Structures are given as C-alpha cells and as structure tokens.
Amino acid sequence: MSERKKLMIIDDDPDFVAGIRAILDGAGYETEVAHNPKDGFAALKARRHDLLLLDIMMGRGAEGVMMARKIRKDPALKDLPILIITGIREQIAFMFPGQAVHPNFVALNELIEKPVEPDLLLERVAALLQAAESGRQPVS
Amino acid sequence: MAIGTRILLIDDEEIVLDSCTEILRGEPYDLATAADGTRGLALLKEFRPDLVVVDLKMPGLSGFEVLERIHEADPTIVPIVITGYATVSSAVEAMKRGAYDFLPKPFTPEEFRLIVRRGAEKRSLVLETLALRRERELLREHFAAIVAHELKAPLAAIQQNLYALERELAPLATEDQRTRLGRVKVRVGDLLQLIDTWRRGAVDLEAVKARFAAVSVRVPVEKAVESLAVQAMRKAVELTATVPEPAPVVWGDQGTLTQVLVNIIGNAIKYSREGGRVAVTAEADGDAVRLAVADGGIGIAPDDLPHIFDAFYTAQPGAAGERGSGLGLAVTRRIVEAHGGAIAVQSTPGTGSTFVITLPALGEGGPGASGRDAAPPAAPEKEGRR
Numbered sequence: 108m109s110e111r112k113k114l115m116i117i118d119d120d121p122d123f124v125a126g127i128r129a130i131l132d133g134a135g136y137e138t139e140v141a142h143n144p145k146d147g148f149a150a151l152k153a154r155r156h157d158l159l160l161l162d163i164m165m166g167r168g169a170e171g172v173m174m175a176r177k178i179r180k181d182p183a184l185k186d187l188p189i190l191i192i193t194g195i196r197e198q199i200a201f202m203f204p205g206q207a208v209h210p211n212f213v214a215l216n217e218l219i220e221k222p223v224e225p226d227l228l229l230e231r232v233a234a235l236l237q238a239a240e241s242g243r244q245p246v247s
Numbered sequence: 248m249a250i251g252t253r254i255l256l257i258d259d260e261e262i263v264l265d266s267c268t269e270i271l272r273g274e275p276y277d278l279a280t281a282a283d284g285t286r287g288l289a290l291l292k293e294f295r296p297d298l299v300v301v302d303l304k305m306p307g308l309s310g311f312e313v314l315e316r317i318h319e320a321d322p323t324i325v326p327i328v329i330t331g332y333a334t335v336s337s338a339v340e341a342m343k344r345g346a347y348d349f350l351p352k353p354f355t356p357e358e359f360r361l362i363v364r365r366g367a368e369k370r371s372l373v374l375e376t377l378a379l380r381r382e383r384e385l386l387r388e389h390f391a392a393i394v395a396h397e398l399k400a401p402l403a404a405i406q407q408n409l410y411a412l413e414r415e416l417a418p419l420a421t422e423d424q425r426t427r428l429g430r431v432k433v434r435v436g437d438l439l440q441l442i443d444t445w446r447r448g449a450v451d452l453e454a455v456k457a458r459f460a461a462v463s464v465r466v467p468v469e470k471a472v473e474s475l476a477v478q479a480m481r482k483a484v485e486l487t488a489t490v491p492e493p494a495p496v497v498w499g500d501q502g503t504l505t506q507v508l509v510n511i512i513g514n515a516i517k518y519s520r521e522g523g524r525v526a527v528t529a530e531a532d533g534d535a536v537r538l539a540v541a542d543g544g545i546g547i548a549p550d551d552l553p554h555i556f557d558a559f560y561t562a563q564p565g566a567a568g569e570r571g572s573g574l575g576l577a578v579t580r581r582i583v584e585a586h587g588g589a590i591a592v593q594s595t596p597g598t599g600s601t602f603v604i605t606l607p608a609l610g611e612g613g614p615g616a617s618g619r620d621a622a623p624p625a626a627p628e629k630e631g632r633r
Contacts, residue, residue, distance in 0.1 A: 126407025
C-alpha cells in the first residue's frame with residue numbers, strides 16, 4: 108500500500124465510533140468522523156475519501172438511507188464505496204419487505220450489523236477498497 | 248390558523264358565486280368556484296379543497312350526489328350545504344348524510360363568513376386528529392422496534408469498544424484478564440441477542456396475519472441461510488439448503504417465516520460441533536409443506552425434550568456452555584402456529600437433532616395463489632419475490 112487509505116465514518120454515536128475507529132486506526136487507515144449527515148456530506152465534498160462507513164439510524168429516522176441516495180446521485184461521489192454499519196438489519200428488512208437481506212433500496216456495497224467483530228470489519232473494508240481499486244463491484 | 252384554507256364553492260347561480268367571492272375577498276382563503284356538480288367534482292383532485300360549499304338544488308348532478316361523491320373521494324373534506332327557503336327538510340337530510348353545517352338562502356355576508364370560518368376550524372381539527380391518530384398507530388406498530396433500537400445502541404457501543412480494547416490490550420493483559428474480558432464480551436453478546444429475541448416475540452401476530460400472502464418457501468429459506476452464512480463459516484459448519492423446483496407455496500408472512508428459520512437454523516449451528524453439518528430441506532408432502540433442519544450436533548437430553556418450546560425453559564448448557572434465553576423456541580412456535588402449522592423435534596444426545604416445521608400448503612386455487620407458482624431461479628438471485 109503506497110498511501111494510507113482515507114476512510115470517512117458518519118455515525119451519530121461517538122462511543123460506537125471510538126470503538127470502530129480504534130480498530131481501523133490500528134490497522135493503518137486514516138479515519139475522519141462526522142456525527143451527522145450534513146457535516147459528513149460537506150467533508151466528503153471537500154476532501155477525497157476511499158470509503159464511507161455509514162450508519163442508518165441518525166437524527167429523526169433513517170437519515171443514512173437518504174444520505175446514501177444523495178451520494179449515489181452526486182457525480183463526484185457516486186462511485187464511492189459505502190459500507191453500511193447498522194443496528195437495525197432486521198428493521199430494514201421490515202421497512203422494505205420482499206427485499207433480500209442486502210437491501211436494494213439504495214445501491215450500497217455492503218451491510219454489516221453493529222457491533223462488528225474486528226476481523227470481519229477489516230476484511231470487508233479491505234475487500235471493498237480492493238474492489239474499488241480494480242474498478243468493479245464485489246460479488247456479495 | 249385558517250390561512251390558506253382552500254374552499255370550493257359549487258352553485259348554479261352565478262350571482263351567488265360572485266357575491267360569495269366578493270364576501271371572502273381579502274380573507275385568507277383560496278377560493279375556487281364551479282357552476283355545477285360535475286365541474287365541481289372535476290376540481291376535487293386538482294384543487295384539493297379543505298371545505299366544499301355546495302348548493303343542494305342544482306340542475307344536473309344534485310347537491311346530495313355531490314356530497315356523496317365528495318365523501319367517497321376524501322371523507323376528511325368538510326362539506327357545507329346551501330339551501331333555499333323551501334328546503335329546510337333537505338338541509339336536515341344533508342346534515343344526516345354528513346354535511347357539517349348548512350346555510351339557508353338568502354344569507355348575509357356576515358353569516359357566510361362565520362360559517363366558512365367555523366368550517367375551516369373544523370377542517371384543521373379533523374386534520375390534527377388524523378395526524379395524531381396516525382402517529383399513535385405508527386408508534387404502536389413500531390414500538391418494539393423502537394425500544395429494541397434504544398436498548399441495543401448503547402450495548403453495541405459497549406461491545407464495539409470491548410472488541411477494540413481486547414485487541415489493543417492483548418499483548419499486555421494477563422491470562423486471567425483476557426479470560427474476564429472474553430466473558431464480558433459473551434455476556435454483552437447474549438444481551439444483544441436477547442433483545443432481538445424479545446423484539447421478535449413482541450410481534451403483533453394479528454397484524455402479521457393481516458398481511459399474509461402467498462410465499463414461496465424458497466424465499467425465507469434462502470434469506471435465513473444467507474443471513475446465517477457468516478455464523479456458520481466461523482464455526483466451519485457446512486450449511487446447505489435443498490428446495491424442490493417448483494418450490495412449495497404457503498399462505499403466510501415472509502418476514503416472520505424467515506425469523507422462524509433463522510432461529511431454528513441459528514440454534515442448529517450453535518449446537519453443532521466445529522466442522523459439522525446443518526441441512527435445511529423443504530418438501531411438499533400432500534397438503535402440507537415440511538421444512539426440516541437437521542444437525543449432527545450435541546443433541547437434546549430426553550428430559551429437556553418435552554419442554555424446549557415452553558417460554559423461559561432453558562436446557563442444559565451445551566458442550567461449550569451454550570445456553571439460550573428460553574424465548575427463541577417459544578416465539579418460533581407462536582409464529583408457526585399463527586400460520587396454522589406445527590413444529591416438532593427429534594433428537595438423540597450426541598448424534599444430533601432434527602426440527603420439522605409443517606405448514607399447510609397453498610393449493611392452486613388458494614387465496615392469492617394465481618400466478619405465484621413461479622419460484623425464483625436457483626441461481627444466486629438477491630431479489631426476493633413477493
């Protein structure tokens with residue numbers, strides 16, 4: 108790895124963020140954090156990032172979903188890999204009945220459940236970064 | 248409060264339309280007028296009135312018919328009728344049929360203004376009541392989900408930090424410290440699982456029944472297997488699913504059926520040995536559909552077997568000290584029974600267990616069965632069929 112990969116974390120729970128950030132920092136990634144979608148989007152627009160780790164339930168509801176949709180519509184950000192980390196995997200299935208467990212409501216790359224074991228987290232992050240580098244979507 | 252209230256005025260007399268328009272000039276209302284019932288009704292969709300003032304006696308579509316159609320289109324619209332001298336009895340009739348108020352001709356500008364203002368107030372009360380009721384229903388429907396999220400969020404933050412700390416402290420901690428940290432992790436994990444189980448148990452089965460539809464058993468089987476793939480992989484358990492083509496169809500709720508399978512298959516993995524095998528099989532058996540989950544795990548003691556579907560019954564801990572909350576199987580049985588099915592188990596300690604769920608098959612002519620026989624292809628398709 109020639110250069111440290113930059114990861115953006117958008118999650119409104121600072122304690123949870125501290126937990127995943129410690130794991131990611133320990134693995135040599137450069138992390139930046141925003142605690143709400145608005146600041147997060149501004150940061151994504153201002154600086155280049157290699158991957159976004161996104162929470163779903165923020166603020167008044169599933170603001171992470173809206174955030175992901177907005178990113179997918181943005182010409183400069185639409186190819187940014189998104190890893191959704193959520194505590195509401197089942198609720199998502201409930202909100203979008205009939206969809207597969209990996210919901211297609213927004214073109215996200217991966218969805219994992221909180222809390223996430225360090226090995227699983229690092230493996231998914233590495234896989235997404237590698238897939239983005241080779242210019243194709245991972246087969247989940 | 249009444250600002251922007253939209254009023255639709257329907258009267259065949261041009262002078263009434265003009266004078267009413269004049270009376271309301273300068274008031275904070277949006278006004279639209281129509282010279283007969285047909286034209287008035289045509290405006291409903293586009294103008295979306297809060298209030299409709301309609302003359303009962305008009306050529307063409309009568310005021311009564313207009314009232315009825317308005318009520319059909321949107322029962323929250325507040326209807327007010329205008330009546331002539333000779334038709335007080337029809338005003339009474341109109342009130343009986345749901346008109347909010349009536350205005351006898353001729354009326355003074357002040358009377359008209361007053362009745363419109365009252366109508367606008369009524370409309371905002373109706374809307375407020377509706378909004379509150381919707382909010383209450385939403386809260387009731389999602390209560391368990393909301394509580395579960397509130398309980399899980401802090402636990403997830405705790406667990407995530409334990410994961411991180413365990414890694415960071417690994418080179419420094421003593422054996423005893425590592426063991427204790429590991430136990431804390433397990434206990435927090437149990438708590439997280441318990442909340443999930445509770446949430447499943449808190450499902451309003453009557454509401455679930457109301458959304459029953461034809462479900463190809465392939466969908467819940469594949470979803471459950473997919474969501475447990477990581478868990479199986481961690482334990483090196485080979486997880487297989489066999490569903491015949493075409494897949495049997497049942498009348499039920501895909502979400503809760505998936506939960507049932509997640510629970511049974513999850514248990515099978517939990518009580519399997521490292522490198523074991525869990526096989527999920529679906530098959531049509533006459534009028535029934537059988538879903539079997541077989542493991543070659545530690546099995547269930549004969550003493551425990553009759554009680555495992557009882558709430559809060561926990562069997563002897565397994566080889567690695569596995570112990571359930573005593574809720575999972577009870578919830579599972581409730582869901583299966585709500586589907587008109589049954590669940591049974593056969594087990595030999597040391598050899599393994601087989602759970603069999605039997606559900607009534609949906610016949611060709613069953614409710615909603617038409618056009619649903621097509622099962623998704625066996626290829627790794629991600630989209631579930633509804």
